[in-house]
Each structure stands twice: as structure tokens, then as C-alpha cells.
Amino acid sequence: MRHVAIVTGASSGFGLLTTLELAKRGFHVLATMRDIQKAIIFKEHVKELSLLDRIEVYPLDVTKQEDIEAFQKKVEEFDHVRVLVNNAGIAIGGFSEQIEMEDYRRQFETNVFGVMATTQAILPKMREQGEGTIINVSSISGLVGFPGLSPYVASKYALEGYSESLRLEMMPFGVQVALVEPGSFSTNIWSSGMEIAGGVNNDQSPYATYMEKLMATMESGKNKHGDPQLVAKLICEIAMMKEVKKLRYPIGRGVRAQLMLKRLLPWHRWERIIINTILQEK
Template sequence: MNGPIAIITGASSGFGLLTALELARSGFQVIATMRNTSKSLELLKKAKILNLESRINVHELDVTSETSITNLQLLLEKTGRVDVLVNNAGYAGAGFVEEITMDEYRKQFETNVFGVIAVTKAVLPLMRRQGQGKIINVSSISGKMAFPGLSPYVASKHAIEGWSESLRLEMKPFGIDVVLIEPGSYKTNIWSTGKQITELSLQSKSPYYKYMRKIEDYIQAEEGHYGDPQEVAKKVVKIAMDKNPTLRFPIGSGVNFTLWIKNQIPWKQWEKIVLKKLKIGK
């Protein structure tokens, strides 16, 4: 492959698809991975329109499968190098803690946490031998602040935040930068087809049903204010080309201000603000 090589997970839609195109447009040879390669049609169609077909290489990858990770390692042995890894694959698990099964929690962590770790471990030996590389983990504002009804997703993103801090400190002496990008709310399918709500919380007999409906109503009411995901894709490419990026990049309308407020006020005041927004009260 000619030019720097970037691997991106979850490239069939959303941030992943747009980032793959932006990386290719910026001169990268992109290994666009996804669990189901039959879903690559939109990516390849857009790549053709932009005359980027020669820079997009689709590869099947299930981040939760050891066999699939091994196949990725074999591919990397052939390419001989990796300059950028974008850990983007993930989904949002939702529901109330009492009603979420342990299996649902485990599935959330298998993709959003252990999948990220497994893919990263596959590229680390190459990057370490190269003496350079960038690992960009797509986190979320949810990795810095919680929200009711989204505990599996929130917990997984908090885990990625802490893990990324440790990994950055480990890899900095080897010339490898680890970066977190923390998007707020954007128009991607993670809040539609990508969100998986436990069935119990959607049933009218659930003690949390009315609360769940208020959360759903709030999310739907806010959809008109969601950002353009292209903004995140462009930011990822900018980070990929930055010679000395910092650890965290919050992005999205109001994200920095919201994080600042949360860190300045007492918790009791913060929870009142959140519950008031959701119209939840005794």
C-alpha cells in the first residue's frame, strides 16, 4: 500500500464510514473494517463518487471474535505497518439497571471495551517496532458524565477513558500517541437503530416505563440540535495528522461548557439540573 496506513473499526456507517472517507481523502490507505462486509455498499459507493476507491480496502472484522482478530493480525503482517488505528466500533445499550440482564452488560463491554482492547493489542507490536503511531479511541461525552437509562453504554465509555489514560502513559516512550475523541450528540444511528434497549424497560408494566418514556421523549426532542457527524470525521483526521496531540478532544455543541459546569458545581446541584431537564421529580 502506498502512503500511510489507517485502520478503522465499525466503518459501515456513522462516524466510521465518514472517517474512512476523510482519511482516504487526506492521503491514507484505509483498511475499513466491519462485522458484516455486505454493509460496505454505501461506503464503496461514496468512495467511487469521490474517486477514492483505490484508497479504501474493506476487511471483515468482528471485534468480539478471537478468530477475527487473528485474521486481522495476519493482514497486518502482510501490510507491514500501521500508522493510525481508529477504534470506532460500538453500540449503545440502554435500560434501567434493575432490568438489564448481566448478559446485556457483558455484550456491551465485549464490543465497547474488550473489542477495543483486542484490536489495539493487535496493532501495538507493529507500532512499537515502527517507533510511531496513533491510536484514536472514539469515546463519548458519556465517558465523562452519566445519564439515566444508559448505564451499560456510560459504564463502557468510562472504562475506555481510564484504559486510554493508562495506555497513553505506557506507549508515549515508544513514540505512540493514544487519543480520546469525546463527541456529544450527533446524527448517527447509535441513537436509532444502534441503540439497544432492554425489553423490560419498554413494557408498560415496568416500574421504570414512564421514566424510560421521558428519557426517550427528551432524546427525540433534542434530535434537531444534534451535530453533523462530518465534523467528528474531520476532527479524527486532524488528530491523525497532528504531530503531538493531547489526550482528550471533546467535540460538539455545548460539550465543553457542560463538562465545565459539571466539574464546578456540587453533585446535588448537578443531579437537580439533569432530573429537571427530564421532567423527573417526586
């Protein structure tokens, strides 16, 4: 029996690398993306034909109901689906007062409802086959709040809650659920995949100085961003586990230390650390 894995948002970053890594490890990968013109990237990255043969590209915008329905029909063609990696995501930042409700909704459409809809499409198959692993790509932002990023943070916290419940629901049916929680890694999400509602250079904004320091903090942090291949490898390791013992798999420089500090420090000291780090930035 061939092992089928589905990856959403396979056109770049973690999704692309996870697709390649899963294919290398023998999975038949259904690499889904909203713009299949971008599938050319696999030909650019993979020279081995046998590997390319294991990657099947399929169009899927996780926010479009018609795409989800067509995708569900596609999934029915397979006897067995071993793994689903819900990876597709966008990041919307800005200060809450200045963010349009439409932007909050767009953020949730992709990072939360998109995951729920994709998961619903494959759950009947996994439940019937009595096994399967669903890996949801969350973030340190699903565990730690950060100013100027409330749409993204709220979406990842929602994803965490959804995954925690889903894991318990699916346990009696042999379907396992895990969360991968990366810190900051070098992918497009912090450039082309990121939108700042209200703009970054609005001098008239009461948040102008705060925003400037926030952007400086993000900029100075970029040279510490991790290698996204490490995240792809972790996702594959979880995909290959017979028993996924933990719900949460944090990864990245300083991530575990941050989580420990958040848990142990009195709350006012913890938030002072965050705010001082930003406000001291030049």
C-alpha cells in the same frame, strides 16, 4: 511510504465518514466491518476511482477472537501502520435493575474488550516502528453519567480509563493515544444501533413513567444532534498530528459547557439539573 490507517466499524456513521475523509487526505485505509456486504456503501458514496483505490475493506467483528487473529495477520502484511481508529460501538440502555448481566457483558464486549483486542493486535507493529496514533472513539458518556444508559456510560468510562493508562504506557515508544468524545450526532447509534433492555413500552414496569420521560428527552434532543462529518474531520486532524498533545478531544454542541458545569457546580446542583431536565419532559 504510504500512510496506512485502520478504522473499525467503517460500515456507517463516524466510521464510514472517517474512512472517506482519511482516504481524501491520502491515507490508505483498511476499512474494517463485521458484515462486508455493507462495503457497497463506499461505491455509493465515492465516484472517484483513485479514492476508492485507497480503501481496502476487511472483515472484523471486534468481539470475535478468530477475526482479531486473522486481522493481526493482515496487519503484518503492511510495512508500517500509522493510525488505528477504534470506532466500532453499540449502545445498550435501560434501567439497571432490569438489565440482564448478559446485556452488560455484550456492551462491554464491543465497546471495551473489542477496543482492547484490536489495539493489542496492532501494538506490536506500532511499538516496533516507534510511532503511530491510536484514536479511541469515546463519548460525552465517558465523562458524564446519564440515567437509563448505564451499560453504555459504564463502557465509555472504562474506555477512558484504559486509554489514559495506554497513553502513558506507549509514550516512551513513540505511540500516541487520544480520545474523541462526541456529544450527540446524527448517526444510527440512536436508532438501529441502540437497544433498550426491558423494553420502552412496559406499563407494568416501576420505571415506566421515568422511561417515558427519558425517551421523550432523547426524542426532543434529536433535532439538536450535530453533523457527524465534524467528528470525522476531528479524527482526521488528530490522525495527521505529528504530536498529539492532549489525551481528550471533546466535540459537539454544549459539550464543553456541560463539562465545565460538572466540574464547577456542587454535586447536588449538577445532578438536579440532569434529573429536572428529564422529569420536566412531557
